[in-house]
Amino acid sequence: MELLTDQGLRLDGRRPNELRNIKCKMGVYNQADGSAYIEQGNTKVLATVYGPHQPRGQARNRIHHDEALVNCQYSQAVFSAGERKNRPRGDRKSQEISIHIRQALVAAIRTELYPRSQLDIFVEVLQADGGNFCACVNAATLALVDAGVGMREYAVACSASLANGEVPLVDISHLEEMTGGPNLTVASLPISGQVALMEMSQRFHSDHLPKVLERALEGCKDIHRILDDTVRKHVEETGRASGWGQVDRAGIVL
Amino acid sequence: MQNIKIRLASERVSTSLTFGEEGAPQLFTPGETITDNQRVMSGHGTYMDEENKDVLKASVAGTIERVNQLICVRPIKCRYMGEIGDVVVGRITEVQQKRWKVDTNARLDSVLLISSVNLPGGELRRRSAEDEQMMRKYLQEGDLVSAEVQSVFSDGSLSLHTRSLKYGKLSQGVLVKVPPSLILRRKNHFHNLLCGASVILGNNGLVWIYPTSPEDDSGVGGFTQNLEQVIDKEDRERIARLRNCVLAITASKLMLFDSSIQYAFEESLNYSIKELLTPEVMLDVAFRTRHRLQAYKDS
Numbered sequence: 001m002e003l004l005t006d007q008g009l010r011l012d013g014r015r016p017n018e019l020r021n022i023k024c025k026m027g028v029y030n031q032a033d034g035s036a037y038i039e040q041g042n043t044k045v046l047a048t049v050y051g052p053h054q055p056r057g058q059a060r061n062r063i064h065h066d067e068a069l070v071n072c073q074y075s076q077a078v079f080s081a082g083e084r085k086n087r088p089r090g091d092r093k094s095q096e097i098s099i100h101i102r103q104a105l106v107a108a109i110r111t112e113l114y115p116r117s118q119l120d121i122f123v124e125v126l127q128a129d130g131g132n133f134c135a136c137v138n139a140a141t142l143a144l145v146d147a148g149v150g151m152r153e154y155a156v157a158c159s160a161s162l163a164n165g166e167v168p169l170v171d172i173s174h175l176e177e178m179t180g181g182p183n184l185t186v187a188s189l190p191i192s193g194q195v196a197l198m199e200m201s202q203r204f205h206s207d208h209l210p211k212v213l214e215r216a217l218e219g220c221k222d223i224h225r226i227l228d229d230t231v232r233k234h235v236e237e238t239g240r241a242s243g244w245g246q247v248d249r250a251g252i253v254l
Numbered sequence: 255m256q257n258i259k260i261r262l263a264s265e266r267v268s269t270s271l272t273f274g275e276e277g278a279p280q281l282f283t284p285g286e287t288i289t290d291n292q293r294v295m296s297g298h299g300t301y302m303d304e305e306n307k308d309v310l311k312a313s314v315a316g317t318i319e320r321v322n323q324l325i326c327v328r329p330i331k332c333r334y335m336g337e338i339g340d341v342v343v344g345r346i347t348e349v350q351q352k353r354w355k356v357d358t359n360a361r362l363d364s365v366l367l368i369s370s371v372n373l374p375g376g377e378l379r380r381r382s383a384e385d386e387q388m389m390r391k392y393l394q395e396g397d398l399v400s401a402e403v404q405s406v407f408s409d410g411s412l413s414l415h416t417r418s419l420k421y422g423k424l425s426q427g428v429l430v431k432v433p434p435s436l437i438l439r440r441k442n443h444f445h446n447l448l449c450g451a452s453v454i455l456g457n458n459g460l461v462w463i464y465p466t467s468p469e470d471d472s473g474v475g476g477f478t479q480n481l482e483q484v485i486d487k488e489d490r491e492r493i494a495r496l497r498n499c500v501l502a503i504t505a506s507k508l509m510l511f512d513s514s515i516q517y518a519f520e521e522s523l524n525y526s527i528k529e530l531l532t533p534e535v536m537l538d539v540a541f542r543t544r545h546r547l548q549a550y551k552d553s
Binding site: 030051053108110151228241 | 270271278279281283284285286299301305311313314315316317329330331332333347357361362363409410435436505506507508509
């Protein structure tokens with residue numbers, strides 16, 4: 001199977017620089033401080049944020065006196081992939097992804113604003129179709145914005161690959177992951193262009209790295225634009241219903 | 255058979271009350287540049303860029319507030335940020351030496367010092383070691399209290415006091431949790447509603463609904479908890495209806511204050527209490543409440 005046809009189309013009919021369709025929603029739960037849902041193609045992820053709050057239980061021994069303690073848990077629903085998973089969380093792979101998500105988000109969160117506090121981030125993959133890590137970071141970012149947690153900017157992740165040894169592809173689907181080819185995952189802060197995390201699944205020639213990396217960063221910028229639109233729409237809608245918290249003389253809101 | 259309703263996610267009712275209305279204040283999202291004017295000061299929700307020290311950027315998503323040179327961005331929803339004089343409702347989480355720790359839905363637990371409560375028996379009484387040993391008698395873990403914010407510590411945690419008869423331990427009633435940003439700041443947060451129940455609208459987003467006591471001034475203060483008193487059925491139904499009304503108007507992000515709750519209660523009378531939990535009815539109650547608030551404003 002070829003990753004790219006002669007006409008320059010990918011297996012699912014996208015062009016090399018096209019993202020999958022992104023749908024997102026903020027504020028899906030009432031109980032959590034912040035929550036979000038994102039669909040990137042067929043990859044579907046829910047994220048919730050609790051806190052910053054007083055550390056309770058085990059975390060009390062690990063509090064930092066100058067910054068927030070950030071906990072992150074990645075879990076993948078047992079029905080999310082083609083083959084049924086045995087453990088939704090806690091296996092080696094999930095733990096590794098949890099650590100990576102935490103690393104990407106801590107680069108963006110202004111933890112110094114919340115000393116002695118704890119911030120819990122939970123992400124759950126409902127359907128896995130490639131780019132799970134990327135969708136998780138993006139969903140967690142939206143949930144953090146929804147929770148009103150101070151951030152330097154959005155943390156956005158995107159993957160890229162190389163087809164036919166020369167053409168860089170953005171936003172890799174599960175099929176493309178399986179067909180072979182290297183997979184470069186980048187979590188970045190797209191406004192300043194900083195890279196928070198970079199991971200490579202296979203070796204490829206270092207000559208190709210700049211263009212693959214550039215394609216992934218471009219993808220991050222495109223996703224950032226979509227996330228930002230969602231945030232604006234959400235803030236505008238909720239803010240308008242509450243009259244922006246403004247009051248007139250008689251104490252009537254509107 | 256229990257009557258359980260299950261619906262598809264695609265049939266979810268949108269709680270939005272605004273239909274294509276125009277005009278909004280300027281919004282900022284995290285990382286967006288607010289200004290590169292060097293004379294401004296950075297307030298809450300903003301930060302100075304690390305690379306270019308002149309550029310002021312937003313760190314939360316929300317509206318901008320400007321007081322002379324100070325620029326703040328206020329998020330649409332966040333944890334409770336206490337201010338001196340706020341009325342709060344909280345739950346005791348810990349009893350320590352000379353203080354109680356209170357969970358007030360803020361970033362850190364608040365502190366209620368034994369010296370800032372009115373102990374039973376006389377206003378001005380020396381606090382002895384005996385009192386410290388009796389602390390768990392007055393308030394124990396899990397008790398709900400209403401209190402006022404006395405001061406804010408440098409790490410952002412709050413110090414509370416209950417030095418007034420209206421504050422103190424809460425006994426019988428219903429607690430509702432709503433986003434703190436939906437509580438309107440007013441002079442008075444204790445209301446005896448016309449419909450026959452009372453509410454405490456805590457600035458921290460905890461709303462306490464309780465039956466109006468027959469003696470007017472006694473209020474809810476002190477450390478006595480009367481659990482023997484039987485609340486009759488009508489009062490309970492009124493409280494349950496109020497609770498559902500509060501949930502309905504906050505689901506549609508309307509601000510909570512005495513008249514909005516009263517209007518919602520009146521508009522909800524067309525429905526049974528149980529029906530008020532279905533999304534369509536919640537939306538209808540919120541819509542009618544908003545309409546009445548608007549009509550009141552226009553008149």
